[in-house]
Amino acid sequence: MKLRLTSGEVFPFRPEDTIFSALKRAGIYLAAPCGAKGACGKCRVRILEGGFSTDGFANLTANDRSSGIVLACMTRPESDLLIEVPKESLLVVGDRISVSGTKDLAKYLQSYGAYIDPIGKTGSYGIAVDIGTTTIVVYFIDLKTGSIVDIGSTYNSQIRFGDDVITRIIYATEGGGLQELKDAVVSDINALIKTIMERHDIGPSEISAAVIAGNTVMSHIFWGLDTASIREEPYDPLMTRFPIWKASTAGLSMNPDAQVYTVPCVASYVGGDIVAGVLASKLHLKEEIALFMDIGTNGEIVIGNNEWLMTAACSAGPCFEGSGIKCGMRATTGAIEAVRIDPVTLIPSLSVIGEGRPVGICGSGMIDAISEMLLTGIIDQKGRLVEGRSASTRRSEDGPEYVLFHDHKLHRDIVLTEVDIENILRSKAAIYGGISTLLSGAGLSMDTINKVYIAGGFGNCLDVKKAIIIGMLPDMPEEKFKFLGNTSITGAYMCLMSAKLRNDAEVIASRMTYIELSVSGMFMEEYISALFLPHTDMNLFPTVAGLLKKREGSKF
Ligand code: FES
Structure with a gap:
């Protein structure tokens, strides 16, 4: 049996194939946040000709199904098939990866x-590597001067096995795919190194050192270490400190004897990327109490100063990266990244990455949309759509939803459903609840925080005011917030270049008190209070209370 695409390409099916696996083997990767388990509904393809059987529909509507849409991971051929792969189902790679923080690092x-x-x-060159769940960044460094020779970045091709670390652990353990995942990340790094070496006419033997910073799961997979214990009680990783292994052990294309240092981890869900981040922020050197937060696929937070450090992982989930949101997507071309709703006409105006036709909405767009919907009364403080308030609100098979964009051509509207809003509220509540729990644990209040360092790809495109309106960030003056970009790579650079700072990284990791939020009763209470927009205790959000009062006064 054969699989034909509308683009004209033809691929063979194997007997065990789903459409998803046949496309994957042909090098066509579909978005698969759930790891091809039929749960996320993102791997939609349209069958134009041929017979098939399917095992599940996730969130496909009756309309979708009658127009031939199926989930590629749940559908097997019964004859030759002709299919169309919509643009929004393709895994987008190589687009808009933020590589910020390239200031003069030697200085x-x-x-x-x-x-x-x-x-x-002894060698001439070294590499600092940030292995993110979503992206990989490599700094290629001249070890004598500390200057950055070149930078490479790419999507972590493990994405094709699932979006978040849990799906990857499941793939590594239940599917026996650890080696496959390790090979994926190592070959991503090697491809980046190779391109840089060719560009600068440098041979592999000249690269004599490497530092790896990643979350605990990424660090384990990079070294081929078993990740099973990370998701089993008592949730302890196999190791938090890694020996200095050789490049040949890792499979890196550089001097085989090169030393590879791995930034130490703290716990299962607070890894070397956060230790590197704290090192880069200098939070650990100052007397003032600061909050460091990395909002990525997960949401890790650190509170402290030069005397103490507390940390937690918020399990915010990857919804800000598009997972679990009907029209959600990463911040790549076609994503709605900003939303403004006219307070009088209630008509939304959108800003789209790449300025073309929108195909979905990314995290910053979601935060914008919800804050605007709240301030214009389209949703209430529970996140429910207010009936009759806006002509863009309608009821669909998935329940009430708000239409951001009518795609008349493709008959696929971009919407935020009430269920999406609930998911986003859960994520923001996990982040805010995590911050309040750490502060309460330290016997401190929000106003003791002098600085908020925001790291991670989300960082620079996050509108602080909007994030405060939805209650994701504490209500503080804007000048207290500082975006640091990719602190994991900055910290990895520091560890590559200085024995003193490698030692600092070890000290930071050992000084951090880890709070497991999933067993904390206090967290549960804080989380539930934060499920409201912005919060059940409006005294914590005086600015937002003022804005909402103004809205009431404007008699909508
Ligand atoms: S439903 Fe197919 S990848 Fe998630």
Whole structure:
């Protein structure tokens, strides 16, 4: 049996194939946040000709089904098939990866009172690597001067096995796919190194050192270590400190004897990327109490100063990256990234990445949309759509939804459903609840925080005011917030270049008190209070209370 695409390409089916696996083998990757388990509804394809059987429909509507839409991961051929793969189902790679923080890092290194003292010492070049669940960034460094020779970035091709770390652990353990996942990340890094080496006429033997910073799951997979215990009680990873292994052990295309340092992890869900982030923020060196938060696929937070550090992982879930949201997507071309709703006409105006036709909505767009919907009375403080308030609100098979964009051509509207809003509220409540729990644990209140450092890809496109309106960030003056970009790679650079800062990273990891939120009664209470927009205790959000009062006064 054969699989034909409307583009004209033809691929063979194997007997065990779903449409998803046949496309994957042909190098066509579909978005698969659930790891091809039939749960996320993102791997939609349209069958134009042929017989098939299907095992599940997730969130497909009757309309979708009658127009031939199926989930590729749940559908098997019964004859040759002709299919159309919609653009929004394709896994987008190589687009808009934020590589911020490329300031003069050699100078920044000196500001710690550290001098150039690289790991491995003798060679000419080294690499600092940030292995994110979604993206990988490599800094190629001249070890003598500390200058950045070049930078490479790519999507982590493990995405094709699932969006979040839990799906990857399941794939590694239940599917026996650990080696496959390791190979994926190592070959991503090697491809980046190779391109840079060719561009600068540098040979692999000249690269003599590497530092890896990643979350605990990514660090384990990179070294081929078993990840099973991370998701089983008592949720302890196999290791938090890693020996300095050789590049040949990792399979990196560089001097085989090169030393590879892994930034230490703290716990199962607070990894080396957060330790590197704290190192880069200098939070651990200052007397003032600061909050460090990395809002990515997960949501890790650290509170403290030069005397103490507390940390937690918020299990915010990857909804800000598009998972679990009907029209959600990553911040790539076609994503609605900002929304403004006219308070009088209630008509939304959208800003789209790449300025073309929108195909979905990304995290910053979701936060914008919800804050605007709240301030214009389209939703109430529970996140429910107010009936009759806006002509863009309608009821569909998935329940009430708000239409952001009518796609008359493709008959696929971009909407935020009430269920989407609930999911987003859960994520923001997990983040805010995590912050309040850590603060309460330390016997402190929100106003003791002097600075909020925001790290991660989300960072720079996040509108702080809007994030405060929905109650994701504490209600504080804007000047207290500082976007740091990718602190994981900055911290990895510091560890590559300085023995003193490698030691600091070890000290930060050992000083951090980890609070497991999933067993904390206090977290549950804080989380539930934060499920409201912005919060059940409006005294915590005086600015938002003022805005809502103004709205009431404007008699809608
Ligand atoms: S439903 Fe097919 S990948 Fe999630």
